[in-house]
Amino acid sequence: MRPARHTRRARTWPAAAGIALLAGSLAACGGDAEDTASTSNDGPASVASGNLATALKPLNAYPVPTEKLDKAGSIAGKTIFYVPITKQAPQFTTTEKTLAAAVKAAGLRLQVCDGKGTPTEIGGCIGQATDAKAAAIIADAIPYGLAANGFDAAQKAGIPVVISNQVPDPAHPASKTLTWIPVPGTEQQTRIFDWIAADAKGKANILVNQSSDGPSPAAYVTGGEAALKKSCPDCKLTVNKVTSSNFALVPSSTSAALLKDPSINYVDAQFEQYLQPTQGGVQQTSRTDIKVVTGSASLGGLKALKSGSLAAATAQAAAFQGWVDTDAALRLIVGQPVPEYNIPTRLFTKDNIGDVKLTEEAELSGEWFGPATYTDDFKKLWGVA
Incomplete structure (x- = not known):
């Protein structure tokens, strides 16, 4: 796994270019x-x-960004909303828990709203975050087109949006109020x-x-x-x-x-x-x-x-992703460029599962994918270590 590049550049996503988001994608x-x-x-x-x-x-080490976060102290006490497409997915539970830890470490609060896999619920969650004047919204696995009105309204209100676990939508490129965290x-x-x-x-x-x-x-x-x-x-x-x-x-x-x-x-x-x-x-x-x-x-x-x-x-690495999503949200909030991120993956079979510690603590630490020292690395970037 190569380290992440730390300057954002234009990306092409040929695999998704011809896939239209249908109105009934969740039917x-x-x-x-x-x-x-x-x-x-x-x-x-x-x-x-x-x-x-x-x-x-x-991995020998997680691909943590290197650019420090500026003006981190100016956003302490604010609230970040986390909206997963559905909490039925176990992966999002892990991300939610590590998001909570990361957001707390940065001096903010986390509010979670379950999208429940339907456009109505997802739109309601995004609307709730906008009405609450959230510092940022982190949407997990939600296509932009599924909640376009809500995402548009949030950004118009000055609330930055992080969309994770999705192929970036060419119709809605990254901007000062929107970033995509692609996953492997x-x-x-x-x-x-x-x-x-x-x-x-x-x-x-x-x-x-x-x-x-x-x-x-x-x-x-x-x-x-x-x-x-x-x-x-x-x-x-x-x-x-x-x-x-x-x-x-x-x-x-x-x-x-x-x-x-x-x-x-x-x-x-x-x-x-x-x-x-x-x-x-x-x-x-x-x-x-x-x-x-x-x-x-x-x-x-x-x-x-x-x-x-x-x-x-x-x-x-869903645990690592919680910290990555937080890092991206913090940088959007303070108006700082968002680096490119690399979310590690791993294959598990009978050949290596015996070496894996199968506990919730190990899952939340991220040790299944590499050394669990990345949390301290992020804290140093944010100036809260």
């Missing part, structure tokens, strides 16, 4: 499976095997596909339960599929669209896709929030030969991996 899409067979002849499965050694290891969703997807390609020795039929909550999840799968075509040209990928607004459809749509194509032997729950209903769908088929994997894993997912009910998992 139930269970059972909408799409076959996308890999046809490339470029690259053997050994490509995937060669990538796994690095993916399995933690494609990297996670690529790593799990690399593992499948190696585990299956180059011949796998994969079903991925892809979130339809906005354009970013589809972009991650598209990026992962491009890598899969190189590492596993004989692998086949089927996409089943699921959504956080209707978990009840996930088991039935999963089982329907498996019954439609009995050759599927790997099932990928794109995010851990879909893992339990995905496993329920597999169980409905009474098949025991299917290996289940997941992305954005938290403590629960890694415990499932340790117990053997999960074959592999990827995760991103």
